[in-house]
Amino acid sequence: MLDVRHLNAFYGDVQVLHDINLTVKAGEIVGLVGANAAGKSSLMFTMAGLRTSHQGDVLLDGVAINDLAAYERPAKGLVLVPERRRLFPFMTVLENLEIGAFSKDARAQARTTLEEVFALLPVLAERRKQLAGSMSGGEQQMLAIGRALMAKPRVLLLDEPTEGLAPIYVKLLFDLVVDLRAKGLTVMIVEQNVHHVLATADRAYVLENGHIVMEGEGKQLLNDDRLKKAYLGL
Structure with missing residues (x-):
């Protein structure tokens, strides 16, 4: 559904992603895991259209979306929940959710979608x-995910969703990810909580210094001693 081919990304003259294929x-x-400053968020931003200085292709359903602006990609089904949530703090929960349904198709289904989000996230x-x-x-993290769901995504990108959360919410979040997949959603998750993400993911990639250095089944990588020692400091 989502393909990244020979992707290179830059901050000015500094290259932060090198020939990424996934x-x-x-x-x-x-899952996408790796140490701090490995390039994980840069990859998510580039896929979502928030980094314009790049080479290579991002394809959704086999169609390149490189030329689409960030605000156009949700209408195609690709939605990012950014790191640190990026909510509108002085707006209500309902207003934040309503903003998520900004594409024409999402607005047309907003009332039904809102009830679905409330059923999924009663809080x-x-x-x-x-x-x-x-x-x-x-x-707030649940609200950020709810806002993204209002856009009617087919692929949901989660960037560091458990950052700063209490353990009870970490478990709730990963349970929610599994529930969303059961409802037909495709999920890519960048996460520092290596144990949780590898235990939950079907497959995972390991990023180091802007390069993909390992890939495989999530639980298989979780038990890989080389991965723990060389890339994750475990």
């Missing part, structure tokens, strides 16, 4: 009138 098949959970229904900035970190 595939995310329909219905998969794919958002309970707090619909509360200001987003007054919620706990875990609740």
Whole structure:
């Protein structure tokens, strides 16, 4: 469903991604792990259209989306939940969710989608009138995911979703990822919480200094001593 081919990305003159090739098949959970500054978020941003200085291709359903602006990609089914959530803190939960349905097709289905999001994440229904900035970190992360779901994604990109969360919300989040896959969503997740993501992912890639250095089944990589010692410091 999502393919990245020979992708190189740059911040000014500094190259941060080197010849990245990866595939995310329909219905998969794919993890992307690596040490800090490995290039994980840069890859997610580039796929979402937020980094314009790059070479190579990003394809959705076999069609290159390189020329699409970031705001056009959700309408094609590719939606990013950014690191640190990026909510509108002085708007209510409901207003944040409504903003997620900004494409024409998503707006047409917004009422139905909102009820689906509330059923999936009841805390958002309970707090619909509360200001987003007054919620706990875990609740805010659920809101960020709910906002992304309002865009009717087919591929959901999650960038460091458990950052700063209490353990109970870490478990809830990974349970939610599994539930979303069961509902037909394809998920790619960048995560520092290596154990959780590799235990949950069907497949995973390991990124080091902007290069993919390993790939394989998530649980297989979790038990790889070379991976633990060389790339993850475990």
